[in-house]
Amino acid sequence: MSASTHENAPWRTTRPGLSVLIPFLHDDPTDLLTLLDREAAMLDGRAELILLDDGAADSALTARLTAQIDNLALPVRLITWPPTRAGPRVATGWPPPRAGPACCS
Numbered sequence: 001m002s003a004s005t006h007e008n009a010p011w012r013t014t015r016p017g018l019s020v021l022i023p024f025l026h027d028d029p030t031d032l033l034t035l036l037d038r039e040a041a042m043l044d045g046r047a048e049l050i051l052l053d054d055g056a057a058d059s060a061l062t063a064r065l066t067a068q069i070d071n072l073a074l075p076v077r078l079i080t081w082p083p084t085r086a087g088p089r090v091a092t093g094w095p096p097p098r099a100g101p102a103c104c105s
Contacts, residue, residue: 002082003079003080003081003082004080005078006069006077006078007075007076007077007078008069008070009070010072010073010074010076011048011075013045013075014045016045016046016075018046018048019049020048021050022051023052023054025054026058029051029065033049033051033068033076036049037074040072040073045075048075048076049074049075049076049077050076050077051065051069051079052079052081053081054081055081055082057083062080
């Protein structure tokens with residue numbers, strides 16, 4: 001079974017310079033999304049959020065997130081992995097970010 005994805009309208013129309021991955025497992029990131037979306041106007045499409053549900057299998061949470069994402073100004077993609085017994089999958093590197101790699105000096 002593969003992962004499912006859901007993107008909002010801003011995701012489909014922007015090409016950001018920064019992708020922020022927010023993995024979660026048995027946690028609810030809705031409050032964080034609300035806070036981050038307050039900065040959407042200032043960011044003007046230069047940043048996107050990638051939410052990664054690492055296999056919690058919480059259909060109620062997925063439904064809440066999908067509804068919230070559809071109403072956010074920030075570009076957001078939700079990736080929902082099926083339940084796993086092997087543990088978190090964040091280390092797999094899927095999916096690659098749309099923005100180029102960041103470099104720090």
